[in-house]
Amino acid sequence: xxxxxxxxxxxxxxxxxxxxxxxxxxxxxxxxxxxxxxxxxxxxxxxxxxxxxxxxxxxxxxxxxxxxxxxxxxxxxxxxxxxxxxxxxxxxxxxxxxxxxxxxxxxxxxxxxxxxxxxxxxxxxxxxxxxxxxxxxxxxxxxxxxxxxxxxxxxxxxxxxxxxxxxxxxxxxxxxxxxxxxxxxxxxxxxxxxxxxxxxxxxxxxxxxxxxxxxxxxxxxxxxxxxxxxxxxxxxxxxxxxxxxxxxxxxxxxxxxxxxxxxxxxxxxxxxxxxxxxxxxxxxxxxxxxxxxxxxxxxxxxxxxxxxxxxxxxxxxxxxxxxxxxxxxxxxxxxx
Amino acid sequence: xxxxxxxxxxxxxxxxxxxxxxxxxxxxxxxxxxxxxxxxxxxxxxxxxxxxxxxxxxxxxxxxxxxxxxxxxxxxxxxxxxxxxxxxxxxxxxxxxxxxxxxxxxxxxxxxxxxxxxxxxxxxxxxxxxxxxxxxxxxxxxxxxxxxxxxxxxxxxxxxxxxxxxxxxxxxxxxxxxxxxxxxxxxxxxxxxxxxxxxxxxxxxxxxxxxxxxxxxxxxxxxxxxxxxxxxxxxxxxxxxxxxxxxxxxxxxxxxxxxxxxxxxxxxxxxxxxxxxxxxxxxxxxxxxxxxxxxxxxxxxxxxxxxxxxxxxxxxxxxxxxxxxx
Numbered sequence: 018x019x020x021x022x023x024x025x026x027x028x029x030x031x032x033x034x035x036x037x038x039x040x041x042x043x044x045x046x047x048x049x050x051x052x053x054x055x056x057x058x059x060x061x062x063x064x065x066x067x068x069x070x071x072x073x074x075x076x077x078x079x080x081x082x083x084x085x086x087x088x089x090x091x092x093x094x095x096x097x098x099x100x101x102x103x104x105x106x107x108x109x110x111x112x113x114x115x116x117x118x119x120x121x122x123x124x125x126x127x128x129x130x131x132x133x134x135x136x137x138x139x140x141x142x143x144x145x146x147x148x149x150x151x152x153x154x155x156x157x158x159x160x161x162x163x164x165x166x167x168x169x170x171x172x173x174x175x176x177x178x179x180x181x182x183x184x185x186x187x188x189x190x191x192x193x194x195x196x197x198x199x200x201x202x203x204x205x206x207x208x209x210x211x212x213x214x215x216x217x218x219x220x221x222x223x224x225x226x227x228x229x230x231x232x233x234x235x236x237x238x239x240x241x242x243x244x245x246x247x248x249x250x251x252x253x254x255x256x257x258x259x260x261x262x263x264x265x266x267x268x269x270x271x272x273x274x275x276x277x278x279x280x281x282x283x284x285x286x287x288x289x290x291x292x293x294x295x296x297x298x299x300x301x302x303x304x305x306x307x308x309x310x311x312x313x314x315x316x317x318x319x320x321x322x323x324x325x326x327x328x329x330x331x332x333x334x335x336x337x338x339x340x341x342x343x344x345x346x347x348x349x350x351x352x353x
Numbered sequence: 354x355x356x357x358x359x360x361x362x363x364x365x366x367x368x369x370x371x372x373x374x375x376x377x378x379x380x381x382x383x384x385x386x387x388x389x390x391x392x393x394x395x396x397x398x399x400x401x402x403x404x405x406x407x408x409x410x411x412x413x414x415x416x417x418x419x420x421x422x423x424x425x426x427x428x429x430x431x432x433x434x435x436x437x438x439x440x441x442x443x444x445x446x447x448x449x450x451x452x453x454x455x456x457x458x459x460x461x462x463x464x465x466x467x468x469x470x471x472x473x474x475x476x477x478x479x480x481x482x483x484x485x486x487x488x489x490x491x492x493x494x495x496x497x498x499x500x501x502x503x504x505x506x507x508x509x510x511x512x513x514x515x516x517x518x519x520x521x522x523x524x525x526x527x528x529x530x531x532x533x534x535x536x537x538x539x540x541x542x543x544x545x546x547x548x549x550x551x552x553x554x555x556x557x558x559x560x561x562x563x564x565x566x567x568x569x570x571x572x573x574x575x576x577x578x579x580x581x582x583x584x585x586x587x588x589x590x591x592x593x594x595x596x597x598x599x600x601x602x603x604x605x606x607x608x609x610x611x612x613x614x615x616x617x618x619x620x621x622x623x624x625x626x627x628x629x630x631x632x633x634x635x636x637x638x639x640x641x642x643x644x645x646x647x648x649x650x651x652x653x654x655x656x657x658x659x660x661x662x663x664x665x666x667x668x669x670x671x672x673x674x675x676x677x678x679x
Contacts, residue, residue, distance in 0.1 A: 253456055
């Protein structure tokens with residue numbers, strides 16, 4: 018197990034080096050002048066030249082690359098061309114909100130998708146199965162931003178039971194001391210014991226999490242159903258039944274344990290898609306995560322920011338896949 | 354005296370792309386308490402379907418039980434609700450499955466699997482459960498039982514797994530055991546060990562056994578009575594000595610001729626006839642391979658008739674006197 022993790026980490030580093038090279042090359046190929054962007058629209062040519070030297074853009078490309086990598090290793094992602102602030106601190110202030118959203122939506126998608134898939138398999142070709150299949154196909158095929166708007170319309174505008182967007186209500190923001198420990202609001206409020214903030218944060222999380230969760234819910238439902246159906250046809254399930262074991266034991270322990278492998282793989286694979294969906298949903302719900310920042314950076318060709326985000330996404334993806342492999346290795350037949 | 358199990362007019366079909374295919378057609382079959390009935394037949398002759406149908410764990414679809422009854426001490430299993438079947442499976446009838454590689458759950462330790470069965474069927478728990486589980490592994494002669502209990506199925510050999518499967522079936526504490534080709538995937542030395550084990554345990558626990566096999570040579574060792582099944586139909590049924598020494602049905606005779614004996618060490622495989630191209634609907638199911646067929650065999654469906662004391666044959670050319678008509 019230890020060797021496996023070490024091997025995967027080393028492999029991950031190689032992948033990240035590749036990602037860095039490719040993104041670096043691509044951002045330099047884009048026809049734009051970062052120095053001019055840095056100083057703004059009304060700068061004189063002399064000021065632009067001065068900025069070019071300050072930013073090190075007058076040096077040969079390979080020197081620039083080595084400087085970038087050197088800074089990267091020490092945790093410096095450079096400065097945003099737009100805001101002139103360090104990319105690292107910009108990411109630090111936004112990533113936790115995105116992680117929070119992804120975490121909650123993943124929890125929701127597992128809590129809904131897994132039982133739905135099991136129900137579907139158990140009642141194969143009956144009404145419950147047909148309904149769950151319609152729902153799962155619907156969830157997978159509905160565009161996320163559209164679903165986000167519909168959720169707002171129904172729960173905020175028509176029913177008026179959930180907030181339209183943001184991370185906290187105005188009253189809470191004004192009257193409560195907002196804790197900053199990890200940056201993840203629900204976690205911080207729990208740690209500091211402020212349940213008013215916790216409750217408010219959860220209420221604000223519901224709609225965006227649902228919007229992000231829709232796609233993985235559909236995926237997990239379908240995957241669990243087909244994996245479970247396959248397992249239920251196995252000899253050892255027939256044997257378990259022939260020993261008179263209860264349905265509960267046969268389904269929850271004998272069958273489900275064996276069918277989780279494909280489901281876990283699908284969950285992690287869909288997380289990449291979820292990350293992109295999150296960016297869309299964040300802009301609909303004005304969620305203070307990476308979404309808006311990404312959109313802004315891309316449209317203004319803020320290349321250090323784009324590179325920082327790409328590297329963050331790559332690291333997250335590699336770590337998540339490693340975690341998935343470790344979970345799958347709980348199957349005694351898999352030896353790492 | 355009524356039999357322990359009595360199967361009457363049981364018809365099981367399989368739904369295929371080409372329509373329904375009859376896989377089991379048993380007019381009458383009785384199993385007495387305490388006896389061992391061997392059913393011998395080639396692959397796809399319906400042995401496993403019979404076992405799965407008795408326990409009602411046949412996959413439906415594609416399987417369809419068309420009609421018939423399976424009486425267990427007078428009660429029809431086919432009429433029971435799924436819930437009622439739960440108190441029959443394991444408690445009354447347990448089964449030893451044929452494939453040791455796929456019958457054990459791959460992600461649960463074998464000890465835990467045995468404990469689950471013991472807990473469910475004998476209501477044991479705690480230390481008592483641990484002790485009994487260990488005892489079951491010892492009963493099937495697995496050395497180092499305590500260590501084996503902590504293993505996953507893939508860490509055991511085929512023979513070890515088959516012993517665990519027998520331990521599982523015995524752990525049910527059932528009155529009857531269905532052994533579906535329990536030695537199919539094992540080599541001959543392990544085979545004899547497993548069979549001797551089943552035979553011993555049968556006597557020790559006084560269990561009724563339905564022994565399904567494709568190996569006619571195993572039948573005399575294991576059974577009191579034997580039934581020969583071909584394409585879902587029983588061709589000949591009787592005491593082992595009778596059927597082996599005085600086979601009446603052409604199919605049984607062909608199989609016995611192919612058996613090695615003390616005098617005849619050489620096996621003559623040319624006696625085994627495979628199906629010729631002629632397709633026959635209705636009539637005798639064995640028509641295609643029968644050497645002694647006549648025109649009537651093509652149209653007349655034979656029924657299982659008693660030709661001698663406790664000796665039944667399903668062939669229109671054999672009359673009740675036991676003599677061949679033709």
